[in-house]
Amino acid sequence: MTKPQSKRSPGRPKSNSDQPSMRDKVLNTASVLFMELGYEPVSINMIAERAGVTKASVYYYFTNKAVLFTTSVTEMMTRICFYTERIIQAHSDIRTRLEQIAVAKMSKSxxxxxSLMREAIPFLTQEQREDIRKAEHQIHVLMAQTFDQAMEQGFIAKGDPMLLSHAFASLMMIGNRELVGDTSYTANELSVIIVDLFWQGIAPR
Known part of the structure; x- marks a missing residue:
């Protein structure tokens, strides 16, 4: 007597253990689209089409766009924190660490x-906003620890390490520009210039 085949839960998308999970595919696609276009222009339909899945499959995992946005952004922040830590561990020199982090940040538009958060906030619950801010804060904590360690070792001047983390992150936003004035820079070139500005300041030398 043949065993009856086990049934999937109703509505559950088929999975293939050799491929990234459908949930991961949707999340990765959503995070790219949100970061490229902002919150409002991105729709569930757009995410489903870009991910190559059905709209029903997206809704199976995420009840609405706000939930998908929150999950995709917080998981993206977790990945950024992980890769930032890897860069920090791979280089002992604080300036090299900053340059490599800058290159990684500026390599993607x-x-x-x-601006993204201001656009999304009206659609998010207080809990969702807090979850995103907590995930973002973990990156700043990591960077602040790096600056604090460099201060203790005498490699950089004493200051507020958390303020330095936010200041450095703000400078990274220049990487979103195709041109700085009339000049076009590669991610590598711009990262070196920006880290140099951050490192030296604007005082006469």
Whole structure:
């Protein structure tokens, strides 16, 4: 007697263990679209089409756009934190760390995060806003620890490490521009210039 085949839960998309999960595919696609276009222009239909899945599959995992946005952004922040930590561990020199972090940040075009949040906030619950800010804060904590360690070792001047983290992140936003004035820079060139500005300041030398 043949065993009856186990049935999937109603509405559950088919999965393939050799491929990224459908949930991950949707999340990765959503985070790219949100960071490229902002919150409002991106629709569930657009995400489904770009991910190559059905709209019903997106809704199986995420009840609405706000939930999908919150999850995609917080998981993206977690990945950024992980890769930033890897860069920090791979280089002992603080300036090299900053340059490599800058290159990684500037290699991908994205909207300015605070602008993205201002656009999304009216559609998010208080809990969702807090979840995103907590995930973002973890990156700043990591960077602040790096600056604090460099201060203790005498590699940089004493100051507020958390303020330095936010200042450095703000400078990274220049990487969103195709041109700076009339000049076009590669991500590598711009990262070196910006880190140099951050490192030296604007005092006469």
């Amino acid at each position: 994205h909207v300015e995060f605070e």
